[in-house]
Amino acid sequence: MSIVIKNLNKIYPDGHHALKNVNLNIPSGMFGLLGPNGAGKSTLMRILVAQMEATSGEIEMYGYNMLKDRKAVRSILGYLPQDFRFFAQYKTWEFLDYAARLSGMTQTSRRRDAVDKMLESVGLYEVRNRYANKLSGGMKRRLGIAQALIHDPKVIVVDEPTTGLDPEERIRFRNLLSKVSGQDTTIILSTHIVGDISSTCNHMALLNKGEVSFYGSPQDMLVRATGKVWRVMVKDEDFVQFTNKYPVVATIPHEGEWELQVIADQIEGYDAEAYTPNLEHAYVYFMESQLDNWTND
Ligand code: ADP
DSSP: OOOEEEEEEEOEEESSSSEEEEEEOOOOOEEEEEEOSSSSHHHHHHHTTTOOOSSEEEEEETTTTTTTTTHHHHEEEEOTTTTTTOOTTTTTHHHHHOOOOOOOOOOOOHHHHHHHHHHHTTOOGGGGSSSSSSSSSHHHHHHHHHHHHHHHHHHEEESSSSTTTTTTHHHHHHHHHHHHSSSOOOOEEEESSSHHHHTOOOOOEEEEETEEEEEEEEEHHHHHHOOOOOOEEEEGHHHHHHHHHSOOEEEEETEEEEEEEEEEOOSSSOOOOOOOOHHHHHHHHHOTTHHHHHHHH
């Protein structure tokens, strides 16, 4: 395992318990951390990149202990924060050169080579002399990846990578990440968008209210949700009663009745047909922490 997280807790000074006994084994490759806003994703990311300390628990990264070997851990880390910014007075190549210097590349010729190579691989070489703040949204994201990867890190942490990008740019961004990261590297993608995970990650975890509610592959998650998604036809007059009882994920109107997609262990009193779940359904299934309350109503 590349990263082992054991019994991790984070309690903020105001008493908020943001991470509750988190245990995760993260192998190399792309790992997706999925969860709604407020689940604790950023808290976990900031602890992983050594920007914040956990209240208790342990993290081991490529054999280094996060607390005892802080410096070594930092040297193998690359981080693309959610609100990635750069200084307006830097040209694209200058910014990358600055990031390389910060990461300890002191030899100028070696650094220039690394910067040129990185600009090429993220497709920014042509615009290297443009001021970084004049780049398009997608280009800025690519520059963000470039600064995170310039020192060839083992672990790359990307917080909500696709916020603010259009669908085409999102796909390009994900593909670029998987292309430019080296062998035996681990990329942790934190997101609240199910599609970001399903197309790129072999392993994933679901975080909900500071707890891991699922760990495995996207396929495993689908399997666990199989038999929990239903297609039910409900008459107009039964609509309110039904939707008060069961969590509905899609509503399609028909003449005098409704076709509903419902997530539940079972449906009582209505004709229900099992529906093949997609990852969105599976996500709702795991997030629906009050599922028992819904079905036992
Ligand atoms: P996510 O990234 O999944 O949206 P966060 O890690 O940002 O979640 O936040 C998890 C929870 O911790 C939220 O309820 C948030 O309000 C709370 N939180 C985050 N930062 C602080 C802080 N500095 N002090 C107190 N509570 C915080």
